[in-house]
Amino acid sequence: MDITLIIASVVSLVLGVLFGRFGLRKLFQRWEHDALKKAEMIVKEAEIKASAIKKERQLEAKEKFLKLKSDFDSEYNRKKNQLAVNENKLKQFENRIKQNELKFKQREALLTKERDQIKRKNDELDREREEVKGQREATLKARENVEKLRQEQIASLEKIANLKADEAKEQLVEALQDEARASASVYIKDIMEEAKHTATKEAKKTVITTIQRTAAEHAIENCVSVFNLDSDELKGKIIGREGRNIRALEASTGVEIVVDDTPEAIIISGFDPVRREIARVSLSRLVADGRIHPARIEEVVSKTRKNIEEEIMELGERTAIDLGIHGLHPELIKMVGRMRFRSSYGQNLLQHSREVANLTATMAAELGLNAKRAKRAGLLHDIGKVWPEESELPHAILGMNLAKKYGEHPEVCNAIGAHHDEIEMTTLISPIVQSCDAISGSRPGARREMMESYIQRLKDLETLAMNFKGVNKCYAMQAGRELRVLVDAENVSDVEAGQLSFDISQKIEKDMQYPGQIKVTVIREMRSVNYAK
Structure with a gap:
């Protein structure tokens, strides 16, 4: 019984081991199959993700390439445009150089011609000097002969007329005096006519020489300024939301800002050049700063006005230095600078005053007068037009009073006050300043009354x-x-x-x-x- 039980147990154990191994094998095979499926799914998912990442990277690379290409094209076009601008500037500079070379050659030819004329005149003077020397020697010999003949004639006349030499001399002198008076009268008349003709000719020559030696520009009527922009996007910032920026700018400066389809530019319109300059400089500072809003606009415009005053002072000093005029009072220098922003019948007042100064100095030098004092009077003759306060006095009288107030020479003051005949001329410089003022203002194209009346x-x-x-x-x-x-x-x-x-x-x-x-x-x-x- 015990052996049967043991055998049964052993058989059961063996069978259990066999069934267990078979079950485990099936289980392991199922696990292996599932693992292979999972591995295949993971590989497929990895391949899909890799493909998506690859496409994404390709798109990013393509976008980056297009962006770099666009940036390169923009930079290329910008540098190309800049190169074209530089080439135009270089051509303009070369043209100016050629024009200056041509002017230099013309002046050189003119100087050579004048030098040859002077040389010919010197040669003629040398020949005439030799002729005069020979004539003088011949005259001395003839005078000696005449004296001998006169003595012989006197002796003969004394014998014939039974008159003494003194008595005959008195009668001869009386006859000669009557004849000399008649001849002198005719001679004086001829001399006076010749002097008048020569004086008129010399005066015209002096004026023509003065005008030819002084450069002059024609009048330009201009009521607009162009402000260039780096891009058209800045136009929107300048206009502002609902136009508040451009309204604030127009209200602060008193000019009209015209924003149209003109590429990379806006137009500043106004009859007052000072206002246009303040608007232009203010816009430049606002665009460079980037902060454009009404409060900032008013602040920048206020600072710009102060800077323009400093620029006016600097311009007056530079003008005085260029003309070689020293010792001007600071207030007079400031008024000279203000002339830059004032026009008279379309003619810029500072350019007109500089031209009158050069004309006056040249004419005074031709006539042997004080050229520096004349130039000073020519520069200051219209300062009464730029006095900032209202005055009922004519500008010539007002300018004379200002010149006296700031210590100018009496001749300069008289020339300023008399250049429109408001007072009597007391110096030779005064008519010269008046004439040069008329020359500068009356030459063709110098003035246009239409602009002044407008x-x-x-x-x-x-x-x-x-x-x-x-x-x-x-x-x-x-x-x-x-x-x-x-x-x-x-x-x-x-x-x-x-x-x-x-x-x-x-x-x-x-x-x-x-x-x-x-x-x-x-x-x-x-x-x-x-x-x-």
Whole structure:
């Protein structure tokens, strides 16, 4: 019984081991099959991810390549344009060099011709000197012979006339005196006529020589300035949201900013060159800084006005140095600088004054007068036109008073005051300054009355509006077709602003003459400003 149980147990154990091994093998085979499937799935997923990453990297590389290509093309075009600009500048410079060389050759030829003429004249003078020397010797010999004959004739006459030599001499002298008076009268008349003719000829020669030796430019009528931009994107910043930046800039400077389709440029329009210059410099600083908003615009415009005053002083000093004029009072130097931004009948006042100074100095030198003092008077003759305060005096008298106030020589003061015949001329420099002023102003193309009358009409328009109560600033815009008036918001209400616009328009219709119509725009802007500390 025990053996049977043992055998059964052994058989069961063997069978269990066999079944266990078979089951484990099946289990292992199933696990191996599942693992292979998972491995295949992982490999497939990895291949899909690798393909996606590869495509993504290819797209990124392609985009990067296109961006680099675009940047390279932009840089290439920019450098190409810059190269074209430099080439144009180089061509212009070469043209100027050629023109200067041509002028130098012409002057050299003229000097050579004059030198040859002087040499010929010297040779002629040497020949005439030799002839005069020979004639002098012959005259001395003839005089000795005449003296001998005179003595012989006197002796013969004394014998024939039974007169003494003294008595005969008195009768002869009386006869000769009558004849000499008649001859002298005719001779004096001929000399006077010849002197008048020669004086007129020499005066014309002096004036022509002076004009030829002094360079001059023609008048230019210009009421716009072009401000160049690096890109058209800056136009949007300058205009600002709903146009607030451009309105603030126009209100601060008094000019009109024209933003149109012109590539990389905007136009600054205004009749006053000082306003245009302030607007141009302010725009340049705002664009360079990048911060463009109304508060910043007003700050930059205020600083620019101060800088323009410094530039005016520097310009006056440079003008005085260029002309060789020293010892001018600082106020006179400042007024000379202001001439740069003033025109008279379309002729720039500083250019006109420099031209008159050179003409006056040249003419004074030709006539043997003090050329430095004459040049000083020529430069300062129109300073009365740039005096910033209103005055009822003519500009010549006002300029003379200013010259006296700042210690100029009496001859200079008289020349300034008398160049339009307001006072009597007391020095020789005064008529020279008057003549040179007329020469500079009356030569062809020097002046254009149309521009002067146009600017005066715009100034009268602004002055008329400024006389109304509550008006802070006033600017004539669009060539006088619009009058833009800025009023004090605390003293003028909205209703009063409308009435003010109507009153100004009625006043313009009543007191002024103008073509077309004038738009009167009254701007009332309320501002509240506080500071956080």
